[in-house]
Amino acid sequence: MAAATPAPAKKGAKKRKIADVQDSAAAPASAANSTPSDASDKPAPKKARVDAKPAATSKAKAKGKGKPKPKGKGNNSKTGKARATTAADASDASSTTSTEEALMLDEINGWGWKEVAIPEGALLTGADDMGGFMCLEELSGVDVVTKEYAGRAGKQIVFKKTKSFKPVKSKEATLEEGLDDEMMAKMGFVHVDTVLPDDDPEVVKRLAREDAKRRAMEQQGSGDGSGDESDAADHVADMTLDSDSEHGDVSDDADGDVHMSDANSDNVDEEVDEEEDSDDADSVRDPPTVDADADSASNDEDAADADDDDAEAASASAQPEPVDPSAPVSRPELPEPEGIDGMSAWTKVAPTINPWLLKGLADLGFTEPTAIQAQTLPAALMKRQNVVGAAETGSGKTLAFGLPILDYLASSDVVIKHPVGLVLSPTRELAMQISDHLRAVIKPFSYSHKLNRVNIITLVGGFSEEKQRRLIASSPHIIVATPGRLWDLLESGQLDGDHVRNVPFFVLDEADKMLEKGKFKELENLIGMMTKEESTTEWQSNFKVLPSAVKVQKPPRKRQMFVFSATLPTSGPTYSFRGKEITLKLLLKKLNLKTFETVDVTGSNKTTSNLIEAKIDCVPEEKDIHLYYLLTRYPGRTLVFVNSIASIRRLVPLLSLLRLPVYPLHAQMQQRQRMKNLERFAANENGILIASDVASRGLDIKNIEHVIHYQVPMTSDLYVHRSGRTARANASGLSIVLVAPKELPAYRKICDQLDKTSLKEFPIEHQYMREFRKRFNLARRIESAEHTVAKKSHDDSWLKRAAEALEVDLEANDSDEDEGERRKRIRHETMVDSLKAELNAVLDKTILPKGASKKYLRPELAQALNSATNSVMPASSTTATYDLKALRKKLTKKLP
Numbered sequence: 001m002a003a004a005t006p007a008p009a010k011k012g013a014k015k016r017k018i019a020d021v022q023d024s025a026a027a028p029a030s031a032a033n034s035t036p037s038d039a040s041d042k043p044a045p046k047k048a049r050v051d052a053k054p055a056a057t058s059k060a061k062a063k064g065k066g067k068p069k070p071k072g073k074g075n076n077s078k079t080g081k082a083r084a085t086t087a088a089d090a091s092d093a094s095s096t097t098s099t100e101e102a103l104m105l106d107e108i109n110g111w112g113w114k115e116v117a118i119p120e121g122a123l124l125t126g127a128d129d130m131g132g133f134m135c136l137e138e139l140s141g142v143d144v145v146t147k148e149y150a151g152r153a154g155k156q157i158v159f160k161k162t163k164s165f166k167p168v169k170s171k172e173a174t175l176e177e178g179l180d181d182e183m184m185a186k187m188g189f190v191h192v193d194t195v196l197p198d199d200d201p202e203v204v205k206r207l208a209r210e211d212a213k214r215r216a217m218e219q220q221g222s223g224d225g226s227g228d229e230s231d232a233a234d235h236v237a238d239m240t241l242d243s244d245s246e247h248g249d250v251s252d253d254a255d256g257d258v259h260m261s262d263a264n265s266d267n268v269d270e271e272v273d274e275e276e277d278s279d280d281a282d283s284v285r286d287p288p289t290v291d292a293d294a295d296s297a298s299n300d301e302d303a304a305d306a307d308d309d310d311a312e313a314a315s316a317s318a319q320p321e322p323v324d325p326s327a328p329v330s331r332p333e334l335p336e337p338e339g340i341d342g343m344s345a346w347t348k349v350a351p352t353i354n355p356w357l358l359k360g361l362a363d364l365g366f367t368e369p370t371a372i373q374a375q376t377l378p379a380a381l382m383k384r385q386n387v388v389g390a391a392e393t394g395s396g397k398t399l400a401f402g403l404p405i406l407d408y409l410a411s412s413d414v415v416i417k418h419p420v421g422l423v424l425s426p427t428r429e430l431a432m433q434i435s436d437h438l439r440a441v442i443k444p445f446s447y448s449h450k451l452n453r454v455n456i457i458t459l460v461g462g463f464s465e466e467k468q469r470r471l472i473a474s475s476p477h478i479i480v481a482t483p484g485r486l487w488d489l490l491e492s493g494q495l496d497g498d499h500v501r502n503v504p505f506f507v508l509d510e511a512d513k514m515l516e517k518g519k520f521k522e523l524e525n526l527i528g529m530m531t532k533e534e535s536t537t538e539w540q541s542n543f544k545v546l547p548s549a550v551k552v553q554k555p556p557r558k559r560q561m562f563v564f565s566a567t568l569p570t571s572g573p574t575y576s577f578r579g580k581e582i583t584l585k586l587l588l589k590k591l592n593l594k595t596f597e598t599v600d601v602t603g604s605n606k607t608t609s610n611l612i613e614a615k616i617d618c619v620p621e622e623k624d625i626h627l628y629y630l631l632t633r634y635p636g637r638t639l640v641f642v643n644s645i646a647s648i649r650r651l652v653p654l655l656s657l658l659r660l661p662v663y664p665l666h667a668q669m670q671q672r673q674r675m676k677n678l679e680r681f682a683a684n685e686n687g688i689l690i691a692s693d694v695a696s697r698g699l700d701i702k703n704i705e706h707v708i709h710y711q712v713p714m715t716s717d718l719y720v721h722r723s724g725r726t727a728r729a730n731a732s733g734l735s736i737v738l739v740a741p742k743e744l745p746a747y748r749k750i751c752d753q754l755d756k757t758s759l760k761e762f763p764i765e766h767q768y769m770r771e772f773r774k775r776f777n778l779a780r781r782i783e784s785a786e787h788t789v790a791k792k793s794h795d796d797s798w799l800k801r802a803a804e805a806l807e808v809d810l811e812a813n814d815s816d817e818d819e820g821e822r823r824k825r826i827r828h829e830t831m832v833d834s835l836k837a838e839l840n841a842v843l844d845k846t847i848l849p850k851g852a853s854k855k856y857l858r859p860e861l862a863q864a865l866n867s868a869t870n871s872v873m874p875a876s877s878t879t880a881t882y883d884l885k886a887l888r889k890k891l892t893k894k895l896p
């Protein structure tokens with residue numbers, strides 16, 4: 001049995017545009033059994049900003065790019081194999097239909113059909129199975145049917161035309177010329193060169209308005225002055241996605257994919273790879289360049305005006321000047337952006353702030369600065385001072401240090417072609433979030449003109465180095481990185497040391513964490529590299545930098561530094577980390593930061609006033625039940641922090657069995673999975689993230705309602721950061737700590753360090769706990785039985801593999817034992833099934849009485865928490881005994 005497929009498409013031309021995306025989607029696949037497909041067969045290009053219609057055809061297709069030459073059209077019955085034919089071969093010009101449909105059928109005829117083998121019975125079991133075969137039934141007017149062969153077994157696929165088509169009367173598309181623009185427009189194509197550079201409806205509308213205005217002006221005063229023309233050309237260039245040859249490369253990336261995504265698309269996307277790809281594409285697409293289009297447009301005009309006799313001279317003068325790539329390129333003059341009238345609160349603290357940043361802030365709804373921003377900007381943006389900043393979690397520190405960098409970029413007269421900002425973050429997720437946040441603010445400026453594109457890249461572990469190399473090559477303006485990955489890239493010579501050493505802005509976010517002794521060796525190396533005046537052999541040997549990696553020739557420019565955290569000890573002599581006292585002085589000495597402004601807007605207890613804090617005393621064995629109770633009783637986006645990855649691995653399957661939407665997050669997970677889980681958590685309003693402290697700092701996920709500390713955190717700083725994932729940006733939130741008797745000393749220390757007498761006892765409805773316990777215990781039993789089955793089958797397969805490797809006949813030696821084991825496994829499996837049935841039956845019933853409020857922060861609960869007079873330690877019932885025991889133990893130890 002055989003089916004037909006067109007010959008593989010020719011490799012597309014190098015200069016591919018948006019229309020080609022559609023084309024490649026519609027191009028026939030070359031794999032066996034694959035067939036010509038409609039554009040819908042392949043996913044649309046990620047974030048393509050143009051709705052190029054109709055999807056199944058394209059300008060490039062019409063031109064014949066990538067289209068196989070018609071061949072093998074004749075009858076091949078001689079071969080004895082089936083051949084797909086199309087009834088559209090017999091053209092019928094009598095009736096009229098849309099040119100689009102006609103073109104499609106024309107295409108089918110045009111593809112060079114060839115035979116490929118299909119395994120007997122795999123596809124052609126009946127006409128019913130043909131539905132969607134090759135996606136051709138998507139084409140209006142084509143049916144896919146099978147036909148018995150005359151006189152022999154087997155079936156034949158036939159594409160049957162069900163409508164008549166009038167061939168396109170206008171100029172026929174040829175491989176060389178394609179359809180003319182008029183024809184393309186009639187068919188509903190959007191010319192790729194008119195595609196706007198953004199899918200943001202606001203920007204699209206504004207650019208369209210400006211375009212209309214400009215056209216009207218051009219028509220009115222046509223010919224008067226070249227300035228207008230060059231403006232117009234500039235604008236067209238601005239709106240062009242990839243009209244010059246430099247952009248041809250976009251389509252030719254390693255994956256063969258064309259990426260036409262939003263310039264700000266470093267967002268967490270479905271696939272990490274895609275996300276990075278899109279970032280790559282963006283970066284490659286838009287390096288700051290001389291606007292050659294505008295130049296050549298006006299030069300062409302000049303040449304056209306020249307006297308014929310002087311044609312040669314005119315054409316010589318029309319040659320564009322050779323461009324020195326290192327020469328500064330001026331930024332276009334931009335009009336004042338609209339919609340920034342209500343932003344005076346910002347200009348009050350930073351009068352010179354670039355209006356395009358105000359526009360970005362206004363678009364985000366940030367009409368006034370937060371306290372840390374209001375106090376940082378005068379020093380950082382107006383006076384260009386170093387700033388050491390401390391402010392509560394969720395109080396907007398990212399923009400406090402980000403705005404001065406963005407302002408520098410937006411206010412430069414010339415196009416900047418090198419990195420100006422380096423932001424270091426302790427975790428990958430936080431680094432990506434910082435990049436996204438900065439991009440969101442600079443977006444209107446970035447899209448105001450092609451030359452204004454601000455390129456922010458993220459360099460973190462977990463992504464392929466190849467992709468990160470491509471990002472580095474994309475002329476980034478701001479690099480947001482984790483120290484480890486940045487150092488790797490420097491050490492291996494992939495990132496030029498000068499890029500890092502000469503940045504005029506350097507940010508250390510979560511600085512206290514970053515500077516923990518021994519935690520970030522790479523950071524110490526980086527700081528050493530950045531703070532040394534000159535490259536010396538001593539320095540190089542100290543930090544083991546490959547000489548090729550760091551080409552430091554000159555001392556760094558004056559650099560502005562930002563050192564930020566929610567838990568920086570700006571006042572008071574010291575702060576402690578795991579028993580070690582660290583002074584701020586020591587911290588700043590490491591950074592070689594001698595002069596700086598301190599901005600500290602943290603309250604005495606370091607947590608935000610919108611945070612309601614409570615605790616639950618319970619013995620370790622009861623923690624699971626209490627957790628289950630809280631998660632079920634009060635649904636809402638909840639982040640559960642645990643102290644060990646083992647706890648995550650234990651809790652996630654149990655809570656999943658109990659039908660809770662739980663997602664794990666810890667450092668041993670693959671980066672792709674980490675991103676996916678964060679995405680899922682952020683998308684599910686009742687989502688539950690069970691995380692290690694990798695999620696404790698900086699993560700800004702909207703509307704996290706509750707944070708639960710399953711175990712008492714090791715330090716008060718950690719408690720502050722964990723709790724700070726809720727109650728962000730003026731929202732309210734609840735943090736609950738589950739305290740086991742053994743954890744009381746750690747808990748007390750935290751309270752002490754944060755100036756809290758104690759936390760309020762969270763009210764538990766004990767009458768329901770029995771039922772919660774019953775359900776949880778069922779889940780535990782299922783888990784344990786499943787574990788036994790899984791372990792057994794794992795052991796078996798290991799044994800089998802080992803036996804195979806040793807060429808031992810397992811069956812013969814172990815058959816008796818196998819039988820016993822097999823019975824055991826069946827018993828376990830049966831038990832799992834019946835336990836599951838039991839659990840499902842109880843889960844179908846609700847525990848809470850009808851009408852019980854499920855709102856966590858319902859007023860009476862908040863009231864109860866606030867008014868509780870819990871001045872003594874919470875575990876009042878257990879504290880005394882616990883303390884006594886502990887004391888006795890201590891005393892006994894001291895005795896000789």
Ligand SMILES: Nc1ncnc2c1ncn2[C@@H]1O[C@H](COP(=O)(O)OP(=O)(O)OP(=O)(O)O)[C@@H](O)[C@H]1O
Pocket residue numbers: 365366367368369370373391392393394395396397398399565566697698699700724725728729
């Ligand atoms: N001026 C503003 N007005 C309103 N919201 C703002 C403003 N500035 C920032 N935000 C929002 O506040 C939230 C918290 O900001 P950000 O992540 O910078 O906080 P942070 O202080 O760095 O927190 P953390 O210490 O946890 O890292 C973000 O969602 C951000 O978009």
